[in-house]
Amino acid sequence: MIAFRPLAAADFPMLTGWLAEPHVRRFVQKTPMTLEDVATKYGPRVRGEQPIICHVAQSDGADFGYLQAYRNRDWPDAADGQTDGISLDLHIGEPAFLGRGLGRAMLDAYVRGLALPHFAQTTAYIAHELANTAALACSKVVGFTPLREFVEDGEAMLLLRLKL
Incomplete structure (x- = not known):
């Protein structure tokens, strides 16, 4: 069973460690982040100063993952220009x-x-590097369908959409 709890400032050391893991560095956080960097980036989110929700995923009470969601109209550069629905990162x-x-x-x-x-x-959107075949397969199994390819920071990406 998966549970979610809001990300808290007390989680920043854990999040800093996760962002340094090789499997996360490969596709999510390519440049190293210090604890101060994490506090600067995620602090406004935790304090409700940005229109984004952030959560820690738990399995049997153990923290194991990070997720965030935001309305695309609040972040114009999100989802390769989509203005409807929400986008997710995890x-x-x-x-x-x-x-x-x-x-x-x-x-x-x-x-x-x-x-x-x-x-x-x-409607929800998620984007993955084309090389991240595990994430692409995961999103497709959940019901996201490919929408279009685009380039972000020099990386070939695939935008996927889920419509309920």
Whole structure:
């Protein structure tokens, strides 16, 4: 069973560690972040100063992943210019939780049970590098369908959409 709790400032050391993990660095956070960097970036989100929701995913009470969602109209450069619906970002931080189907479970539970209802939306977008075949497969199993390819920061990406 997957549960979610809001990200808190007390989670910043854990999040800093996750962002330094090789599997996260490969596709999510390519440049190193210090604890101060994480506090600067995620602090406004935790304090409600930005229109974005951030959560920690738990399995049997153990923290293992990070998720965030935001309305696309609030972030014009999100979702390759889409203005409808919401966008999601996520990663499994704890290496011991990789390869167990938890990415699929947390994405499905989060998008349908928390993110879309929170923003009163019926459309969600997610983008992955084309080389991130595990994330692409996960999103497709959850029901996201390919929309179009685009380039972000020099990387070939695929934008996927879920419509309820």
